[in-house]
Amino acid sequence: MKKTFLLGLALVVTSASAQSLTGAGASFPFPLYSKMFAEYKKESGVDVNYQSVGSGAGQKQITERTVDFAGSDNPMSDESMKAAPAALVHIPTAIGAVVPAYNLPGVTEPLKFTGKVLADIYLGKIKTWNDKAIAALNPGVTIPPLPITVARRSDGSGTTFVFADYLSKVSTEWKSKVGVGNSLQWPVGTGARGNDGVAGVVKSTPGAIGYVELVYAKQNKLPFGSVQNRAGKFVLADNGPAAQAARGVVIPADTRVSLTNSANADAYPIASFTYLIFYKEQKYGNRTAAQAAALKKMLTWMVTTGQQFNEPLDYAKLPDNVSSKAKALINSLTFDGKKI
Incomplete structure (x- = not known):
């Protein structure tokens, strides 16, 4: 029984670590994200596919829920977020x-x-x-x-x-x-x-x-x-x-600022900050708890360990007060109403 339990646990861990994630949006951070996601795959095994299609297209795709996250150099306005079916979260990843x-x-x-x-x-x-x-x-x-x-x-x-x-x-x-x-x-x-x-x-x-x-x-x-x-x-x-x-600059709790x-x-x-945008409640469509957990883990890595790649690629790192706000927003993510 013990072996069966351990095997089951291993399958769960493998399933979560093998998640692939998709994003689309800003070309502004694309050189940085290309490096980050390549390094993240080496470390985690998670394949992150990010399409550089422009911030406007990224905002449209996250609103339509066709990607796990969007990239945008400007935060979405209150008005534009009303078009989304649920609450969206923004986190900065770099300054460019x-x-x-x-x-x-x-x-x-x-x-x-x-x-x-x-x-x-x-x-x-x-x-x-x-x-x-x-x-x-x-x-x-x-x-x-x-x-x-x-x-x-x-x-x-x-x-x-x-x-x-x-x-x-x-x-x-x-x-x-x-x-x-x-x-x-x-x-x-x-x-x-x-x-x-x-x-x-x-x-x-x-x-x-x-x-x-x-x-x-x-x-x-x-x-x-x-x-x-x-x-x-x-x-x-x-x-x-x-x-x-x-x-x-006074950084608001939601980090949306010029x-x-x-x-x-x-x-x-x-x-400007460049942002990633995603849904606070991760249970929608065919999404699984493992997919939500994989997104949270990747986002946390980007605002912590991943910051080492910013300056070599000519982006500024997040100040400590901004990264702490970003982590708080990431930690607010839920799946079926429960913290991930």
């Missing part, structure tokens, strides 16, 4: 920076941008690289008189949300004419899918500018500019300045 990457032959040092100049480029008001507004920020830099090709996202994008959220805080004209969202009515620009798509347009087009997550600029060897923060400092994106964007245009004097101003 959105940078203005460009292709300007002969320009070897990072250009300086203000929020107003970036807004005016994306409003179509600044059309050439030697415009006096850009030249005034970069004295002594010889900038070719190329026309500006504006690259932006064509899909529903959290990176777009973060960029537009920042521009709305620094440009009243942007806020009134374009606003904030995963998908926008763009005044100008060439659309591309995903951070990799925008990076591809910039890389192949002399005179192009595009907003991409930092790692995509680095992977594609694209120069990117420093951006003036609220304190007036021009800051080049990196892990440290991105992490500073979260310092001094980090753009931080008041911290050392912060990079276009930074």
